[in-house]
Amino acid sequence: MTSLNKVAAGMEVTSVESRSRNAERTQRAILDAALQAFATTGFAGTRLDHIADAAKIDKRLIYYYFKNKEGLFLAVLEDAYRGIREAESKLDLDALGPIEAIRKLVEFSWSYYLAHPEFVTLINSENLHRARHLEKSTLIRDINSPLIDTLGKILEKGRSQGVFRGGVDPLQLYISIVGLTYFYLSNQHTLSLVFGRNLMATKALNERLSHVVEYTLGYLVRE
Template identity: 60%
Template sequence: MTDTEESRGDIPKQRDADRSREAILVAARDEFAAHGLGGARVERIAERAGLNKRLIYYYFENKDALFLAVLEDTYLNIREAERALHLTDLTPADAIRRLTEFTWHYYLEHPEFLSLLNSENLHRAGHLHDSSRVRELNSPLIITLGEILERGRIDGSLRGGIDPMQLYISIAGLSYFYLSNQYTLSSIFGHDLMKPKALQQRLSHICDVILGYVLRE
């Protein structure tokens, strides 16, 4: 048996390939979220996934390529969850409220998402910069939000002139900042901002701010 033939024995058959790749992505997501890109170790990712380290390099070539794949997969997950909201079936005001509430709950339930974004921002989006896939994933959301805003302008429920991208950044930012800075904010204000009552107050505040901005008086 040649070295090439022997190495091929470590590569899963096609029917197992998707499962192996998914196991690597889940393990890498948890590793990167816990340790950041710099602190993550391929050996620990392989151990988490229960796979040979060589398979990671077979699928993703290197740690940076794996990190990008995790980021793309993470964005795919949140965009798919947003599509499941069927926002276009709702009235404009209800659609924006639904998106705002969803964003808050998604960030709260997926702290790894915030950690991965923090890590990529430390690297000035060097990985996402060359990812056409991420742009393709995010563009439909902005288009949908723009259509909702236009419906609201036409039926008189929402004011005109709202930039859908800016609105989404505000929706995301009002949740993101609070949760990603929960420890420092809790410390400087002397309150546990992650208590259930505090979380509900924050969500109510976010909805009031966003809807107060978009609704026509």
């Protein structure tokens, strides 16, 4: 290959990489804007025009990458689940003792939902639709199953060390952790009003986290 051909080939590779990066940035901008829109106005109330304006892109690009609003909503859901699972994977729970691993997982779940209210409202929205978008996903089970596998290993480690009780289903345990954290935050307005107490005050939030940790470990730890 001549020097001129090498230069041309290098320019072509650079051009392809540049287009790929631009495509990734565009898709990321669309997903970020769509997440906020769907979390604010739900699936039915969200318009693609508003998402395009927020992402500062031509609306036709949404159709190009995601086909339609249903396809975009599914992509946002998958991306949201992928985000929390990737963050959980960085906890390195396998390297911790069983009690500390459970404590860290509970604290993480609480902190993540608290820091990402858009995730909570997005999942609430999909539940209103009876998961009809997620049921079309070919990725969602693969995204979520590693956490349950990890939790199962933690429970078995705790059982073999004589720390945890046996016979605990990791899926049931995780659903319980989610219920104890997610429900409080997703129902914060009604609960605060009904019981006449600001459940989002710093003191109340700290009390809730301590309660959930103690409640979960109280169930698992052998006396």
